[in-house]
Amino acid sequence: MNGPVSLWQRLRAGFLRAGDRPVAAAPRGDTHSAQATESLRALLDDPDIPTAIRSSLAVDFARLEAMLGKLERGELHIAVFGRVSVGKSALANALLGEDAFTVGVLHGTTREAARRSWQEVAGNGVHLIDTPGIDELDGEAREKLAFDVAGVSDLVVFVVDGDMTQRERDALQLLARTERPLLLALNKADRYGEDERKHLLERLREHATGLVRADDVVAIAAQPAPLKRLRVDADGIEHAELVEQMPDLDALRDRLTAIVEREGRTLAALNASLFAGRVSDQVGTRIAEARRELADKVIRQYCIAKSLAVALNPIPVADLLAAGALDAALVMHLGRVYGLPLTKGEAGSLIAVISAQLAALMGAIWGVHLVASALKGLSAGLSTVVTAGAQGALAWYATELVGRAAEKYLIAGKSWGEKGPKRVVTEIVESLDRDSILREAREEILKRLRDRKAD
Template identity: 65%
Template sequence: MSDASWWRRLRSRLRHEPARGTAPTARVDDGSSRVADSLRSLLDDPAIPPSVRSELAGEFRRIESMLARLERGELHVAVFGRVSAGKSALGNALLGREAFRVGVLHGTTTDAEHAVLDEAQHDGLVLIDTPGINELDGEAREKLAFDVAEVSDLVIFVCDGDLTREELDALKTLAATQRPLLLALNKADRYGADERDGLLDHLRQRTAGLVRTEDVLAVAAHPTPQRVVEVDARGQEHVHEQPRAADVAALRERLLAIAAREGKALSAINAGLYAGRLTDQVSARIAQNRRAVAAKLIHNYCIAKGVAVALNPIPVADLLAAAGLDAAMVVQLSRVYGLPLTRAESGRLVAVISAQLAALMGAIWGMQLVASALKGVSAGLSVVVTAAAQGALGWYATVLIGRAAERYLVGGKSWGEAGAKRAVADVVASLDRDSILREAREEILKRLKSRRV
C-alpha cells in the first residue's frame, strides 16, 4: 500500500468519512461533541477565580490543546521504549520521512517531540516520540514519558527482543492509564521466521492482560542493509550493502483498524478523563483558597471580639451570648463559600452553634477553660492581664463558632448525617485550645498596651 493511500484511509476513518471509492456510511456517535462542549464549559467557567486559572495555567492550556485536537479529529499516539530499541526510527518509518532524530547514544531524544503526519496536518494521526525509559537521568525523563502517555490516545511500546523487568514494569504502568497498547517487536529482520514467530508468541504470553494478542506485532523500522555480491566482467567479486525498505505494514494496518473501531472516541474519552481530573484540581484549589480567606476572616473577627471583651469585660458565662460580631462573621464566611446567608439566618446558625458549645462547656470543662486562659499569667493578676485572659476566651469562642460555621457551609448548608452536636464536638476536638489561647493573650496584650501608650 502506498503512503498516500494509507494516509487517506487513516484520515477518513478518524473523521468517520468514506475513503475514496467506498460507499458512504452512517456517522458514528462517538460522544466527542459532548466532550468538546464540556471542555468549552470548563474553559469558560466564570466561577473559576483568576488566581486558580493562573496557578493551573499549564493544565488549562492542555485542555485548550485537547479541544483543538478534538475539533481537528486527530488521534495522538505516543511511542515508548528503551533507548536504542528503535522508537524514533519506527516513528519515521510510519511517517515516511525523517521527523525524529535517530541515534544510538543515550540522550538522543531529550524532550517529547510532535510531528503531524504529511497528509493529515489538520485531522489525522500525531505521533509523539518520547525519551527512552532507561535514559541516564531516568526518573525525570520517565515521568515526562508517562505525562505524555496521559494525554495520548494510544501507546506503541517498542522492544527489540524479550522484555526486561524494566520494560515489563513500564508496560504495566502504561496499561494502568487505560490507553490501548500495541507492542511492536522491532528489528525483526534479525530473526529467522521460526525464531521471530516463537518470540512473538513468548511476548504475547508475557503481556497477557496488558496487550491484546493481535496487538503484538513484528516490525523492522530500519532493517539491516542487504549484503550484495556482484561479479564484474573480469570475474572479480565486489561486495556492497544495499538499503532495505522499512517493514511496518502490519503496524499500519492495526492503527487503521483501531482508528476504524474507536476513532475519535479515543480522543474524546482521554480528554474527558483529563478534564475530570482538572475539575477536581480546580475544586481543590478553590477550596484551599477559600480556607485561606476564611482563616484570615476568622482571625480578624477574633481580634475584634477579643479586644472588645478585654476593654469591656463580661462574665465568662455570657461570652457565647455576645453574638453580634459572630453573626457578622458568619455572614462574611457565607459569601466566601458562595452560599450567602441573611443576617437573620446567620443569627440562627450562631444560636445553634452556641447552644451546642454551651452543652459541651459543663462546669468542669468551663473551669479548665478559665484555667487555660489564665495559664502563665503573673500572680499579681493586674487589670490588663485579667482583661487579656477574658478577651482570650472571647477569641477562642469566635474561633469555635467560625470553624463550626465553616464546616456547615462546606457541607452545602448542612451538618451532615451526624447532626450539629457531633459536628461542633468534632470542631472542638480538632483545635489546640492552649495554643489558641496563648496566641490570643499575646495579641490582645500587645494591642491593649499599645492603646495605653
C-alpha cells in the same frame, strides 16, 4: 485489557457500548468529539474561576486550549515511546513512508518530542509523535518530556527490541496509569528465528498482563538488516552485496488502522475529557485551598475582635451580648467566603444549633465564662487585666469553635451531612488543642491590653 477497570476503560466502554448496534462509527465519534469540545470550552470559559488560579494553572489551561483546537481539527495523536535506540524514529519513519524523524546510531538521537502527519490513515487527522528515549544518560528532563507527551497523546506505541528490562516494565506501568490504550511492539524481530520470536512475544504478553491486550502485542521490523547475497557477474565472478529489506509493519499497521478507524475520534474525545477532568479537579482544589486560607484569616480576625470586646467591656454579662453579634457577623462573612451567603436569620439559626451542641459538650467552660464576666465588673487594676485576659481567651476559643463548625457546614453546601451537627461539633472540639489556643489567645490579648494602656 485485563486487571482492575480504570476510569478510562469505564468511559471508553460507555462511549463504545453502541458498537454492537448497526451504527456508523464516524457519527458516533463526532458525537463524542462534540461532547468533549463542549466540556473543554465550558471549563475554559468558566467565569467563576479566579484569575489567580488561572495564572497558577497557566500551563494546564494552555494545554486545554491546544486540546480544544486538536478536537476541532479532528486530530488523533499517537506517541511512539521506548528506550534509546530501540528504533522509535525508524518505526515512525516507516509508518510515514518518509524520513521525517532523525535516525542515528548516536545515543539518544531524538532530543525532543517531534510530530508529523500520518497521511496514509486519515489525511492530516492522525499525527505521530516521536519521543526521547526513557533511559537517556542525562535523561531526567527528557524522560519527563516523554511521559508528558504520552500523557496527552490519544494512543501510545511502546517499542522494545527484546525481552523487557526493569526500566521498561516500570515505564509501561506508569504509562498504563495515564489511562489510554497501549500497543506493545517488538521491533527488530528480523534478528530472531521464528521460535525465538514466538517465545519473546509470549514473554512480553506476560509482562503486559493487565496493561496491554494480548492482540496488541505484535512483532515488527521497522528497519530490517540488509540481506547479504551473492551476485555472479558476466565473467563468472561472485560478488557479495547487501540488499535493503522493506519494513515489516503489517501487524502494527493493521492494529493501528483498525483502532483509528473504529474509535479514533472517541479516543481523542476521551483523552481530552480526562485531562479536562484533572484540570477541573485541580481548580476545585485550588479554590478550596484559597477559601480555607481566607476563612482562617477571617476566623482569626473575629477571634481577636471578640476576645478584645469581651475583655474590654466592663459591664457584667453585657460582653456576652456583643460576642453574640460578632458570632453572627462571622458566620455571615464565612458564607460569603464560600459563595453561600447567609441571611441574618439563617446565621442566627446556625449559631443556635452550634451553641446548643457546644453547651452540651462544654457546660463547665461556659459557667466559668459567666462567672468571670461577673467578677470582672468588681475587679480593679491588675486583677481586671488578668480576669479580662482569661475571659477574652475563652471568648477567642469559643469563636474558633463557632467559626470551624460554621465552615464545615458551608463546605458541605449548607448541610451537616450524614453525621449531623452533634458529631461534627464534637469532632471539631476534639481536633482543636484547647490549651494552646487559650495560651495564644491570652498572650495576644494581654499584649494588646498593655499596648492600649501605654497609649
